[in-house]
Amino acid sequence: MGLFDFLKKKEFNPRIFSSLTSHSAPIMKGEDYLRAYKGWVYTCVKAIADEVGTLDLILQTRKNDQWQDVDQHIILDLLNNVNGFNTFSDLLKGTESYLDLVGDAFWYLPKGDKTNKPIEIWLLNPIKITIVKSAEKIIGGYIFHNERGDKIPLETSEVIRFAEFNPTSRFNGLGALQAAAVAVDVDRYSAEWNKNFFFNAAIPSAVLETEEDLTDEQFERLKQEWNDRYTSLDNAHKLAILQAGLKYKPAQLSQKDMEFLEQRRFSRDEILAIFRVPKTILGITEDVNRANAEASEYVFAKRVVQPKMQFITERLNEFLLPMFGLDDRFWRFDFESPVPQNRELELKENETGLRAGYMTINEVRGNEGLDPITNGDQVFIPFNLYPVGGTETKSVVKVTKQTQDEKHREFVNKRVRFLVTEIKKQSPEFKRVLDKIIRQIAERIADFTKAINKDAVDDLISLIYETEDGDLLIVKEQTFRTLQRSFVKGGTASMGTLGVDNPFNATNERAVEWLDQHALETAKSVNGTIKERAAEIIREGVRDGFSNKEISDFIVELTDEVTPANADRIARTEVVRGYAEGSLEAYRQSGVVIGKTWLTAGDDRVEEDCLMNEDDGAIPLNASFSSGNSAPPEHPNCRCVLVPYTGNELELTMFDKLEARIKEELDRVSITIDKQLREGRQEAKDEATGILTEAKKEAKKIVSESVKEAKLEKKAILKDLTKIREEALETKYGKEE
Structure with missing residues (x-):
């Protein structure tokens, strides 16, 4: 039955x-979404939040229609120290987690009593927030329900709301978890059923x-x-x-x-x-190989992480900048893209170009930041890889100005692009150092307690040089780091290009001495320039009647007016110099390079001195070019590069050219010395004549004054004698009477 x-x-x-x-599955709402932060939801949300937490915001300001990075600002200080319990990365991770779970996130930004600007940032639990609706403003404010049950009203001006788009509500965001609620429930119930399977036999x-x-x-x-x-x-x-x-x-x-x-x-x-999270991101390896794993990581960064970073950045541009009085037309936040370069594609493009015959070996080497090689500018075709236009390759190539241009011009341009990356890294570091020195000077001026008048100028200027040794050391250390980094890169790349097995030695006595000496010279120049400009501002400020605080503010403005351009120029010059000197040191250590050539960028912006150095052709490693430099740069922002010379049938000609140039230089020096001697003799004669004339004038003046004094003295004596005589006669005749 x-x-x-x-x-x-x-x-x-x-x-x-x-x-x-039988019961229907309960529908998730409110804190149920936060409790669902486990299992696959946890791994997905955390994978996304961890990536978003690496967001590196860059504050920029627009000047001359160009966006320039700003390294120091009160808004950056806030983001670097959001509150006493969390870091900015923690804030970003929590924000993204709430967005994925419930579609909303709220930042509370309490303001200082004096400044009326945010002094902290706190992430609030979106479940505890009630939005106050308004007919006029749509959102009139917020009410936060704390853990004690208190209802705390918050103004819209002290809250930044992040919300994912929700087609059914303008007041509540729609998180990925809400969209995946059914799938999450099915997975959760399946897991619980499986648990009960073992528990209930x-x-x-x-x-x-x-x-x-x-x-x-x-x-x-x-x-x-x-x-x-x-x-x-x-x-x-x-x-x-x-x-x-x-x-x-x-x-x-x-x-x-x-x-x-x-x-x-x-x-x-x-x-x-x-959630748009690939399996490889969570460590799931089924149906995964290296190719699709790398592709998945690329897609995850491009389609998931980058848009979320962009979303947060745009909200901060829209709502955080105005809290500090910053106009979004002239200020903005930007960020470094998290999308990795497609290295496989770059290599494939180089390989295809080389095999198909539309790229040379040196062009490929240039893309990889390597020096050119001999005969590397010939184009090969696929059929047996013969050179275009013939089947023979000469082992000896005559090095002339024309062949140098043909072989290395494109390489020069690619080397410049390679150096640009390093310059972009070092320029903000130099700006940070220069800004620090300027702000220290401004602080000392602001603390000046004496009356501001003409007599105070020297005291104010003396404050500029109060920490001369410390300021000099700060600039020197930064310059040394930049030079050393570029020096090692240039030397290592050059050794690799030359095919030398020995590693590049950047710690030998000659290299260390050059790095230390040049870092000190640059530091003295940079430090002197800043302080001369500050002294000029002080003189002008005192003359125009400004207070010490106003003069201090003018000096701080140098961080926006002077340091960006100076920092970029210094970074560019020192990176190029370090790279070139590193290459030169590698040529010395290689044992195969006997000379060097100076190559320009080959356009109409090349300076005359650089062209003159290029015309020198190949010269010995320890010799100097016509400008007096042993390697680039010749001037600030110089784009020239140094290329090795390994020797050929023109080796004797090269030294003959050097000997002729040395003789020409000696002749020029001799002529100059003779001219200076002649000019010196004439100047000495003129100076002696001038001294004699002045001596005669002075002697004549002395004699004239002496005669005049003698006459006056004589006259006085005669007057006294006359008086005595009269008195004597009066006495004599008076007695007779």
């Missing part, structure tokens, strides 16, 4: 259905049949005994003995019938697809 036949014959007893009642809900009526007492006793003996993990697979005509009828399908594993894979893949 089946279950339903049994039910037809018996009166309805609701207790029979106590374990068969693989015996799902079932029916015990009997043709007899059971009293309430019998029903409860049977239920209790069954649960005690055959449920829980410890009772798995025990033998059940049924009495009094009881029959056991399973009421559910087995795991196999349910295709349990396939269902879980399907749910997992659906969740990953909604």
Whole structure:
């Protein structure tokens, strides 16, 4: 007799259905989404949030229609120290996690009493936020429900809201988890069912049949005994003995019938697809090889991480910048793209270009930042890789101005592009150093307590040089780091190009001495330029009647007016110089290079001195070019490069040229010395004549003054004698009378 036949014959007893009642799955809402932060949801959300947490914001300002990076600003100070408990990376990770889970995230930015600008940033739990709707502003404010149950009102001016688009509500965002709710529920219930499978001995809900009526007492006793003996993990697979005509009828399908594993894979893949996270990002290696793994990482960075970084950056441009009074027409946040370069594509393009005959070996080497090689500018065709235009390659190539241009001009341009990357890295570092010196000077001027007048100029200027040694050391250390980095790169690349097995030695005495000496020279020049400009501002400020605080502010403005251009110029010059000197040192260490040539960029912007150096052709390694330099740069922003010369049939000609140039230089020096001697003799004669003339004038003046004084003295003496005589006569004749 089946279950339903049994039910037809018996009166309805609701207790029979106590374990068969079916329920609909509850719908997630509110904090349910936060509690779902586990399993595949956790791995997806955390994978995305960790990447977004690496967002490196760059503050920029527009000047002369160009965006320039700003390294120091109060808004950057806030982002570098968001509050006393979290880092900016923590803030970004939490923000992205809330966006993926519930579609909303809120930053609370309390403001200072004096500045009325944000002083901290706190991430609020979006579930605890109630949006106050407004007919005029749409959102009139927010109410935050803290853990104590207090309702804290917040103004829109102190909250930044991040929200994913929701087509059904303008007040609530739609997170990826909400979109994946059904798949997440299915996966969660499957996991719980599988857990209960082991806990309940693989015996799902079932029916015990009997043709007899059971009293309430019998029903409860049977239920209790069954649960005690055959449920829980410890009772798995025990033998059940049924009495009094009881029959056991399973009421559910087995795991196999349910295709349990396939269902879980399907749910997992659906969740990953909604969150747009590739399997490789989560460490799942099924159906994965290196090629599609790299492609997955590229797509993840481009289609998922970068748009999310862009979303956060745009919200900050729209709402955070105005809190600091920054106009978004002239200020903005930018960020470094997280999308990796497609290295495989670059290599394939080089290989295809070389094999197809539209790229030369030196062009490929230039793309990789390597020096050119001899005969590397010939184009090969696929058929047996013969050179275009012939089947022979001469082992000796005459090095002339024309062949140098043909062989290395394109390489020069590519070397410049290679150096640009390093210049972009070092320029902000130099700006940071220069800004630090300027701000220290400004602080000392602001703290000046004496009255500001003309007598105070010298005291103010002396403050500029108060920390001369320390400022000099700061600039020198930065210059040394830049030179050393470029020096090592240039030397290493050049050794690789020459095919020398020995590693490049950047720590020998000659190299270290050059790095230290040149870093000091650059530091003195840079430091002197800044302080001369600051002294000029002080003189002008005192003359125009400004206070010490106003003069200090003018000096701080140098960080925007002077340091960006100076920092870029210094970085460019020192990177090029370090790279060239490193290459020259590598040529000395190689044992195969006997000379060097100076090559320009070959356009109308090349300076005359650089062209003159290029005309020198190949010269010995330790010799100097016509300008007096041993290697580029010749001037700030110089784009020239140094190329090795390994010797050929023109070797004797090269030294003959050097000897002729040395003789020409000696002749020129001799002529100059003779001219200077002649000019010196004439100057000495003129100076002696001038001295004699002045001496005569002075002697004549002295004599004239002496005669005048003598006459006056004589006159006075005569007057005294006359008076004495008169007195004597008066006495004499008076007595006679």
